[in-house]
Amino acid sequence: MTNLMSPPAVPRAPKATTSLLQRRSPLAQPLQQRATLAALDLSQTRHQGDFDQALAAQGCQSLRPDALEILQLNIGKLCNMACRHCHVDAGPDRTQENMDRDTIDACLAFLDQTTAHTVDITGGAPELNPHFRYLVDQCVARGKQVIDRCNLTVLLLAPLADLPQWLADRGVTVVCSLPHYRQRNTDRQRGDGTFEQSIAALRRLNAVGYGQGDPQRQLTLVTNPVGALLASNQAKAEQEWKAGLLQHQGVSFDRLIALNNMPIARFLEWLEASGNLQAYMELLVNAFNPATLSGLMCRQTLSIGWDGFVYDCDFNQMLDLPIRQNPRAGEPGDRPRLQIRHCTPSDLAQRQIITGSHCFGCTAGAGSSCGGALS
Numbered sequence: 001m002t003n004l005m006s007p008p009a010v011p012r013a014p015k016a017t018t019s020l021l022q023r024r025s026p027l028a029q030p031l032q033q034r035a036t037l038a039a040l041d042l043s044q045t046r047h048q049g050d051f052d053q054a055l056a057a058q059g060c061q062s063l064r065p066d067a068l069e070i071l072q073l074n075i076g077k078l079c080n081m082a083c084r085h086c087h088v089d090a091g092p093d094r095t096q097e098n099m100d101r102d103t104i105d106a107c108l109a110f111l112d113q114t115t116a117h118t119v120d121i122t123g124g125a126p127e128l129n130p131h132f133r134y135l136v137d138q139c140v141a142r143g144k145q146v147i148d149r150c151n152l153t154v155l156l157l158a159p160l161a162d163l164p165q166w167l168a169d170r171g172v173t174v175v176c177s178l179p180h181y182r183q184r185n186t187d188r189q190r191g192d193g194t195f196e197q198s199i200a201a202l203r204r205l206n207a208v209g210y211g212q213g214d215p216q217r218q219l220t221l222v223t224n225p226v227g228a229l230l231a232s233n234q235a236k237a238e239q240e241w242k243a244g245l246l247q248h249q250g251v252s253f254d255r256l257i258a259l260n261n262m263p264i265a266r267f268l269e270w271l272e273a274s275g276n277l278q279a280y281m282e283l284l285v286n287a288f289n290p291a292t293l294s295g296l297m298c299r300q301t302l303s304i305g306w307d308g309f310v311y312d313c314d315f316n317q318m319l320d321l322p323i324r325q326n327p328r329a330g331e332p333g334d335r336p337r338l339q340i341r342h343c344t345p346s347d348l349a350q351r352q353i354i355t356g357s358h359c360f361g362c363t364a365g366a367g368s369s370c371g372g373a374l375s
Contacts, residue, residue: 019091030320063353072120075099087264152201228276231258257372284360292367292374
């Protein structure tokens with residue numbers, strides 16, 4: 001007999017694929033990803049496909065950081081989904097890569113030394129980290145704006161049923177991935193049934209005040225192109241999405257940000273398997289837009305991995321391009337990686353940001369960063 005008081009069962013989140021690591025793909029290794037990009041012949045593109053040459057053409061010999069505004073914490077690769085475009089290679093099997101409490105406390109200690117106003121919490125599905133709520137509460141207690149980068153479907157898991165209200169009570173900005181406002185394109189990228197579940201999650205967020213214009217309950221959607229294309233015009237897309245979602249789904253949100261897909265991890269695998277890699281990289285390089293350089297996230301944001309190592313950005317983190325300790329006189333060999341436990345803001349202020357051909361993904365067209373278009 002059915003218990004009428006029980007909540008309806010939530011279907012399991014679909015998996016569009018499995019992680020590269022689970023499949024033992026060579027591309028599971030960041031070194032192989034970098035080698036795959038380096039092997040491309042981009043000599044016929046602008047700046048010969050060399051990002052440093054593109055910078056030099058603008059009178060910029062290297063990228064340097066500005067004042068730190070955002071501390072971005074990737075607190076794990078565990079996720080209830082495994083989307084085809086994921087640059088993190090997150091998935092249900094990534095149970096080992098979860099930031100522990102000691103590392104979170106080290107990040108908080110570092111935060112206390114900075115002028116950063118925002119903590120951007122990402123994953124995987126960051127909500128699946130057992131210390132997620134502790135981290136949010138600690139950041140809110142410090143008066144920081146908190147961003148939760150949410151895949152939406154995770155909000156339908158039974159243990160997280162209270163999370164929309166819990167986030168709303170703390171004024172957390174929720175930034176949600178939704179490839180498209182139509183079902184077909186979303187399911188193509190994230191798995192059959194994802195769109196329906198995402199809409200259900202958005203309705204739960206709307207029900208607790210998100211997406212209604214309240215600055216304390218901001219709801220942002222993130223769209224990535226479905227295919228080897230540049231992100232669409234962000235302002236125009238936002239108007240289209242708001243009208244479409246409200247009319248057909250009764251769902252509202254505050255802002256849309258449009259991101260280019262980065263040629264990293266599973267999107268890199270798809271590009272290579274579909275024969276789109278060369279053309280996509282040529283597209284990114286030839287669409288280089290110097291107006292994006294001042295707003296690049298690596299200049300105002302610092303990225304911390306689940307294990308506490310420090311990176312210029314989330315993409316460098318996934319390609320295993322860490323920030324290293326400042327050289328000492330007479331110190332031979334490679335410099336050690338910088339750990340957040342042994343790091344101060346002054347250690348980072350004068351560094352040169354590590355760049356590569358993947359950086360064309362952030363500077364192509366209108367640009368692309370964790371905050372959306374740059375020009």
